[in-house]
């Protein structure tokens with residue numbers, strides 16, 4: 001998303017130089033890897049085409065091969081949204097809730113274009129939430145007016161929520177992008193199991209993973225195992241797309257964190273697992289959806305969290321911290 005114009009200028013310049021014969025064919029593979037690195041493309045684009053014997057007897061690449069590769073990379077780099085998952089193997093840690101809150105805040109408040117791929121088979125809880133939100137909006141004039149005002153002001157639609165099998169999720173997201181949707185972020189709500197190869201494949205396709213944690217021994221043990229596996233087998237090896245994994249305190253008891261949190265933070269630091277500065281408090285508002293009492297809405301796929309409820313929730317600070325990490 002960021003640096004797109006610079007990247008595309010650089011790529012066009014490389015392409016022009018190559019077409020003018022300034023680069024020898026043997027440099028093509030190296031340049032491709034550099035371009036791939038610059039644009040953070042997925043591994044599927046990282047392999048160079050097979051060299052063939054050219055008319056002059058040397059091994060090299062045809063112009064067609066070069067154009068084809070560069071065209072794919074320009075297209076892919078220009079359009080590839082950032083893939084984000086709030087993921088952990090611990091059930092009930094807040095994955096779905098945080099995904100919806102952050103996706104809605106970015107789409108409706110911050111002006112980004114977002115999509116959600118719901119891989120939480122068989123519940124498909126975000127897809128289900130959208131259906132509840134739609135039903136409530138259609139049958140209640142208060143929410144209907146709110147939706148009318150919001151979408152008129154933003155001049156865009158609600159973000160798409162697409163159901164997918166976990167293993168098909170990257171393809172589902174790629175299809176969304178290829179269909180012409182101009183997306184900045186795709187959020188993936190993944191099931192909480194990492195011993196399933198199809199989920200591992202999808203986790204490896206993420207750009208950023210945020211792992212919700214709670215100061216509870218069972219939750220911490222499970223989350224640290226999950227995060228360490230990703231760190232050691234996916235990030236450190238450099239073989240995946242993942243650029244960062246951060247833990248995120250959720251359901252924090254009271255307004256401030258206690259010594260218990262400090263003790264866990266020390267263990268995480270020893271394991272080289274970074275924790276976001278922002279934490280989410282334990283608060284009933286995280287369950288507040290559109291309801292017939294027409295109270296302020298917090299968790300919704302159609303509306304941004306109500307300002308009165310954002311205050312004290314740290315949602316705004318969380319989104320800002322996530323954006324800072326992604327833009328680094």
Ligand SMILES: Nc1ncnc2c1ncn2[C@@H]1O[C@H](COP(=O)(O)OP(=O)(O)OP(=O)(O)O)[C@@H](O)[C@H]1O
Nearest residue numbers: 091092093094095096097251280281282283286287
């Ligand atoms: N900060 C919070 N304060 C209070 N309740 C919260 C908070 N975050 C999440 N919850 C609540 O915790 C419950 C579990 O959250 P959620 O469904 O988002 O977890 P999950 O990790 O997606 O669960 P699953 O593993 O079943 O998919 C929900 O009722 C949600 O409203």
Ligand SMILES: [Mg+2]
Nearest residue numbers: 095096120125
């Ligand atoms: Mg869930």
